[in-house]
Amino acid sequence: MRRVVITGRGVVSALGIGVEGFWTALSGGRCGIGPIVNFPTDRLTVKIAGEVRDFDPTAHFDAKRIGLMDRISQFAVVASREAVAQSGLVFADGVGGRTATIIGTGVGGMTTVDDSYKKLYGENGQRVHPFTIPRFMANAPTSLITMEHGLTGPAYTIASACASATHAIGHAYQLVRGGVVDVAVTGGAEACITFGTMKGWEAMRVMSVDCCRPFSRNRNGMVLGEGAAVFVLESLESAHARGADILAEVIGVGMSADARDITAPDVNGAARAISAALADARLNPEDVQYINAHGTGTAANDATETQAIHQAFGFHARRLAVSSSKSMFGHALGAAGALELLATVEALRHGVAPPTIHFGEPDPVCDLDYVPDTARDLDIRVALSNSFAFGGLNGVLAVAKF
Amino acid sequence: MADVKKEVLEIIAAKTSLDVAVLEPAALLADLNIASLDVVEIVFALEEKFDIQIPFNANKAKTEFATVGDVVRAVEALVTERSDSN
Numbered sequence: 001m002r003r004v005v006i007t008g009r010g011v012v013s014a015l016g017i018g019v020e021g022f023w024t025a026l027s028g029g030r031c032g033i034g035p036i037v038n039f040p041t042d043r044l045t046v047k048i049a050g051e052v053r054d055f056d057p058t059a060h061f062d063a064k065r066i067g068l069m070d071r072i073s074q075f076a077v078v079a080s081r082e083a084v085a086q087s088g089l090v091f092a093d094g095v096g097g098r099t100a101t102i103i104g105t106g107v108g109g110m111t112t113v114d115d116s117y118k119k120l121y122g123e124n125g126q127r128v129h130p131f132t133i134p135r136f137m138a139n140a141p142t143s144l145i146t147m148e149h150g151l152t153g154p155a156y157t158i159a160s161a162c163a164s165a166t167h168a169i170g171h172a173y174q175l176v177r178g179g180v181v182d183v184a185v186t187g188g189a190e191a192c193i194t195f196g197t198m199k200g201w202e203a204m205r206v207m208s209v210d211c212c213r214p215f216s217r218n219r220n221g222m223v224l225g226e227g228a229a230v231f232v233l234e235s236l237e238s239a240h241a242r243g244a245d246i247l248a249e250v251i252g253v254g255m256s257a258d259a260r261d262i263t264a265p266d267v268n269g270a271a272r273a274i275s276a277a278l279a280d281a282r283l284n285p286e287d288v289q290y291i292n293a294h295g296t297g298t299a300a301n302d303a304t305e306t307q308a309i310h311q312a313f314g315f316h317a318r319r320l321a322v323s324s325s326k327s328m329f330g331h332a333l334g335a336a337g338a339l340e341l342l343a344t345v346e347a348l349r350h351g352v353a354p355p356t357i358h359f360g361e362p363d364p365v366c367d368l369d370y371v372p373d374t375a376r377d378l379d380i381r382v383a384l385s386n387s388f389a390f391g392g393l394n395g396v397l398a399v400a401k402f
Numbered sequence: 403m404a405d406v407k408k409e410v411l412e413i414i415a416a417k418t419s420l421d422v423a424v425l426e427p428a429a430l431l432a433d434l435n436i437a438s439l440d441v442v443e444i445v446f447a448l449e450e451k452f453d454i455q456i457p458f459n460a461n462k463a464k465t466e467f468a469t470v471g472d473v474v475r476a477v478e479a480l481v482t483e484r485s486d487s488n
Contacts, residue, residue: 045455045457205445220459221460264437
């Protein structure tokens, strides 16, 4: 099997557009969550989110293309441009045909769906935008990335709610590792902070109205986020042959299904995914220094994830640094795993564990080192990124310093 | 208010397949095997029935909505508040 390395990455998030700004904010413990500004919130109970601010589509796309692109696809394509540019790859002479495009999303073009229903049901409108269907279909971000760069190999979207991006990247990793393709452009995108989606999440009664405080005793729920992160994965052979700058190595993926409950997380399912990632990467627990946690800030997730880490790591669990970046950019659902793998890769590269901010006080059922409030210098050689989705679908990625 | 209490208990019974007789005010929801997702559904049904908004957060369910009586009292208070403001 071939070794797989990361040679490019790009991001659009509540902590900024572009990797440099993202990492400066993340390592500086800056909170990207605030009052929702993109639509009126007077009929909402939950009025905060990790929105991508100051994203001007016209700065990135000409008017003709914008008509075809939901916000989710705009995020995905902008992130892919940064990743591909950094990789230095040119998809000519058959390289595009040996490149897969695998993107994760939870729900697809929700802004388009929301706007269309508002027009039809709310305003008694007679028609919707002619590109309503190609805008909201879940494969739109994937398709638009292939068109942007001329990627003609296998391409599809993977949907597994909050684990979508992790599953997408894990699957892309397997395609490159197994020799199906030489390159994969992969990641996740989500842009569903709309009135309708917020109402749905409010109804679940799992949202915080003021702040996301993962692993803290006074945590009171999750906060929705949005954005996209895209990576260029490449066989080590291909990266070496063209003298590419190698950012990190992907060394394993673990996946599992709880097969128990549609919303409640399960310790055993999560622990099996973590252990599967360790086994896939041929790691012993003590080889890992850092975990970027799923850490949603709900009562149930954070306690369950803590137990799962104990179960998978045994005595080494207490020596790990574990932090939740959702405390800063919220829960970006189908994009979460990609944004958080980016946080993990940057943590490796900079030798810094980003913090869990808004950490109030320790909870007896969350008894690990969550890097509270301030980033910490840490020699990270191997790190994991956890994603545990509604529906009981779990994914864990393992990355190593190169 | 007796009617409100009766209707609340009937809704809880309907959502949980429990007999109204076991829904004593002091009974703990956890002891009745009413999980937090069940409470979310019960709260939704109560809001629809009484046209009220119950500020329930599942993350704090154990402290705020521990017993059957907690649910009844919360609904009674909100129904009173609604009729006072009318």
